[in-house]
Amino acid sequence: MRQKAKVETYDAPAGGWGSLNAVAHILTQEEVAILGSEILLKQNKSDGYMCVSCSWAKPAKPRPFEFCENGAKATAWEITRKTVTPEFFxxxxxxxxxxxSDHQLEEQGRLTTPMRYDRASxxxxxxxxxxxxxxxxxxxxxxxxxSVIMYTSGRASLEASYMYQLFGRMYGTSNFPDSSNMCHxxxxxxxxxxxxxxxxTVQLEDFETTDCVFFFGHNTTTNAxxxxxxxxxxxxxGVPIVTFNPLRERGLERFVNPQNPVQMIAGGTRISSQYYQVRVGGDAAAIIGICKLxxxxxxxxxxxxxPRVIDVDFITQHTSGFDEFAAFCRAQDWNEIERASGLPQSAMLAAANTYMAANAVIANYGMGVTQHRHGVETAKMIVNLLLLRGNIGKRGxxxxxxxxxxxxxxxxTVGISEKTKLVPLDKLAExxxxxxxxxxxxxxxxxxxxxxKGEVRGFVSLGGNFLRAVPERSLMEPAWSHLRLSVQIATKLNRTHLVPGEITYLLPCLGxxxxxxQASGAQAVSMEDSTACIHGSRGQRRPVAEHLxxxxxxxxxxxKATLKPNPDVGWDAWVADYSKVRDAIERTxxxxxxxFNARMFEPGGFARPLAARERKWKTPNGKANFTVPKAAFAPPRxxxxxxxxxxxxxxxxxxxTIYTEDDRFRxxxxxxxVVFMNPADMEDDGLKSGDTVTLVTEAGDGVERSLSELQVVPYGIPRRxxxxxxxxxxVLIPLWHYAEGSKVPAAKSVPVRLFKDIPPEILDDEDAPISAT
Structure with a gap:
């Protein structure tokens, strides 16, 4: 039996004293309290290093402490003094x-030495x-x-990513899946x-001039x-912030800036002016309702x-498909919209009135949109909403x-893609x-x-924890052991490293x-944030081990060990001086x-040119396109x-990466x-807080997917x-359960049945059936 979690009410806002305490705790836990405090002052600064956690934009004029709680955790996790040496193995x-547990594995510290798996021992x-x-x-x-996969997690630099994809293409593969396949x-x-x-299309300065901000499916509190x-x-x-989320996330409700003494005393700021708890998967229906209004x-x-409500001049000059989309919206039935969204018409009317009163609107969204079967249609619906009033390609x-x-x-951006049309292959060939x-x-x-199927025989992973991140774990782990070759480039031990193939290597790298x-001195690397701005980053601490x-x-x-020599590729010269890699990226x-090299340390980063920011539409018809959703609704089953x-x-x-097995805000x-449930559903199913249940996926494909001993926690979540x-x-997500068009696992909406666990002391045998609630 698993140890039960302790459940308490947490009413404090995001940030504030809770955040400061969490940062102090992680620095102490990783034994870097003094060192970490010094290094954090360089985080997200133009003369420092870019955060190894999320990709949110870095300001040109940073605050004295330009890091968040999770960014500090990521830094402490990487610069820890703890090491995993050959003696550990x-x-x-x-x-x-x-x-x-996942936490126990990574908590052991940094890998120090290249290792090879020995099956006999x-x-x-x-x-x-x-x-x-x-x-x-x-x-x-x-x-x-x-038959070889060359996978990348989302942390590797632009320089490493460019070299990796070039190596793979010269080797002869186009198999470059990466972590974006699982999210955006x-x-x-x-x-x-x-x-x-x-x-x-949004840049950081747009938040300074916007009139209104919409959120769909994002937990800003922990993810950015x-x-x-x-x-x-x-x-x-006084800018209205309108949020649509199945759960009420603390950071989108209240926030206290830990750097502001007045706020620390006064209690911070209300963030969302309107907060609507849509049904899981109900965002598209809610947006249709707003557009209809x-x-x-x-x-x-x-x-x-x-005066017209829509931006007629923008729609006429810049868009296509408005008449069809408008006719679709007019024809929608409010009973269906309410049923699919989980919201009353009055809520969507309030959101629509706020939208119509604003001149410049930003629409943010996260994996609560992208990780659904209808995620592509929902993202397009957000664009439809913005196009109605010309809210793309203008300030704010x-x-x-x-x-x-x-x-x-x-x-x-630099070539990690399995879709060859997105890569300048002719330029690489030249x-x-x-x-x-x-x-x-x-x-x-x-x-x-x-x-x-046994068709993939080799897997080289540049970072990541692939087996833990993907769906269908009960099938994937046994199949993984049949790989001929598994090569894992990593900083810390994780679950994937414990499932070896026939030949398995664990290669530790610098963080x-x-x-x-390197030969030409201390190197800098670069990365792109989520607003398409490029930033340079310089390491700040001595490597944790000499053989990295x-x-x-x-x-x-x-x-060099795999390919024939090529006089046009100077692998050694690139390693000696990363600026030469950046020159190669610029040529490509x-x-x-x-x-590139001259601009990479510009404060705030330098922005990649994006045509849509200038209302130039690189679509087949040269227009921004309204689209009629094919399957925007996902009504309750x-x-x-x-x-x-x-x-x-x-x-x-x-x-x-699990820094701690706690979730403060929940x-x-x-x-x-644990499994979070609506209290009314718990009552209907005869459950009380602390009961344990098993979730079983409702798939109908003959594969049993279940997760047992989940502790029931009453929570403010929509019914069903x-x-x-x-x-x-x-483990509950079928591999085939993904977003139509993008194949992103639909992890935000998995149909499951719930069964009440039978206490082990009354089981006659371990194969006794569980009873449905």
Whole structure:
């Protein structure tokens, strides 16, 4: 039996004393209280390092402490004094380590030495760098490049990412899935079709002049906390902030800036002026309702001869498809809209009135939009809403998908993509004298399917915790052991490293915050934030171990051991001086990275040119496009006993990294195996707080997916919706349950049934059936 979590009410705002206490705790826990305090002063500064956590924008005029609670946790996690040496692996078999929690594994500290898995002893054994490179290169050359995956997490720098994709293409593969396949690939599919760019159009300064801010499906409190600063400043100016979320997230309710003594005493600022708890998956229906109200208000204005509500000049000059979209909205039935959104018409009317009263509106959204079966349609619906009043391509307005990991957007920019149409293959061929593969590679879901079928034979991972992040864990872990080759480049031990293939290597690398000393001196790297601005970053502390190599050095070592020599590619020269890699990036993408080296440390970063910001639409018809949703509604299931499960992150984590097994804002201490339920649903199902239940996926495909011993926690969540933590609940997500068009796992809306666990003391045997509530 799992130890039960302690559940208490937490009423404090985001930030404030709770945040300060959490930062102090993590610095002490990682044994870097003094060092960490000094290094944090350099975080997100133009002469310092860029945060290794989220990708939120970095201001040109930073605050004295330009970091948030989770950014401080990420820094402490990387600069920890704790290390995982060969002696650690000599003491622990993988079978034992597999029983440890995710938190326990990473909490052991930084990896220090390249290791190779030994099946006979079930342990990792140390290996020299040259020997590891030689053996990995030999194995790669025995495999069909089509059967090899080259995966990236969202942290690797632009320099490392460019080198990695070049190595892979010269090797002969197009299989470059990355973590964006699991989050904002939905954005990258939806936005090019309707506005001609794959990323958001908002920059940080737009928050200074906006009249109104909308939020859809995002927990800013934990996933982009520094964003609360411009939101607080907007709220203090009287800017309405309208939020749509199934759960009430603390940072979007109240925020206290820990750097402001007055606020620390007075209690902070109300953030959202309107907060609507939509049904899980109900955002699209709510947006349709708002658009219907805007269009009907404009219809009344036309009839009465009053000023138009919609921006007619913008729509006529810049858009296509308005008439079809308007007709669709007029035809929608309010009973269906209310049922699908979980909101009354009056709530959508209040939001619509706020929208119509504003001249410049920013619409932000997160994975609460992108991780749904209808995520692509919902993202397009947000664009429809903005286009109605010309809210793209003007100051203080635009669409703002809030990306996750610190360089997940930038990796795509420099060639990490399985879609070859997005990569300048002809330019790579010209620069480096080789013929890159022209076939489209595998996305993350495709890669998982290939592993399950035995078609994927090699997996090289530049960071990440792939097996913990993907769906279908009960099938994926056994299949993973059949890989011929698994190469994991990492800073810390994680769950994926404990499931070896036939040949498995664990290669430790420098972190971004460490000084990267190469032949030409200390190196800098760069990354792109979620507003498409490029920033330089310089390491600040000595490496935690002497045998660590940088990511570019590891990539170059693998490339030299795998590929035939190419006089046009100077791997050694690139490692000696990363500015030469940036020159190569500029030659490959001259319109995006003009004067790259000279500009990379501009305060606030330098913005990549995006046509939609200038109302130039790089779409096939040269217009911004209204679209009629194909499947925007996701009405509640009529079947008895079906819940919609949404997975979510806790306060004490970032993606699969678990800093602590607590979730302060939701009042959870000491455990992550909980399920949040509406109290009325609990009463209907005969449950009380603290009961344990099993969730079973309602899939109908013959695969049993279940998660047991989940502690029931009453919470303010819409009826027939439940919530649990990622990545623990990934075992419940079918691999085929993804966003249509983008293949992003639909982790925010998984149909499940709930069963009450039978206490073990009354079970006759372990195979006894559980009883449904």
């Amino acid at each position: 000599a003491q622990h078999r993988l079978a034992e380590l597999q029983t440890w 079930d342990k990792y054994l140390p290996v020299g760098w040259d020997e590891a490179f030689r053996e990995i290169g030999a194995e790669l050359n025995r495999l069909d490049p089509r 690939e939905t954005t990258s599919v939806a936005l090019p079709e309707v506005i001609g760019v794959p990323v958001g 906390p520094r964003m609360l600063h411009p939101l607080q400043e907007a709220a203090q100016r 805007v269009i009907e208000a404009d219809d009344r204005a036309v009839k009465s001869g009053e 307005a635009g669409i703002s998908p809030i990306r996750g990991h610190s360089n997940v957007q930038g990796q795509r 620069l480096y004298g080789f013929e890159p593969p022209r076939w489209d590679g595998l996305s993350t879901v495709d890669a998982c399917e290939g592993i399950l 971004r915050i460490e000084i990267d000393q 190599l940088s990511e570019p050095a590891i990539i170059a070592g693998l490339a 993408y001259p319109d995006q990275f003009k004067d 009529e079947s008895d006993g079906i819940y919609e499960l949404m997975t979510m992150r806790a306060d004490g984590q970032f993606n699969t 009042g959870i201490t000491g455990g992550r195996y 919706s439940v919530a649990g933590y990622y990545p623990e609940c990934n």
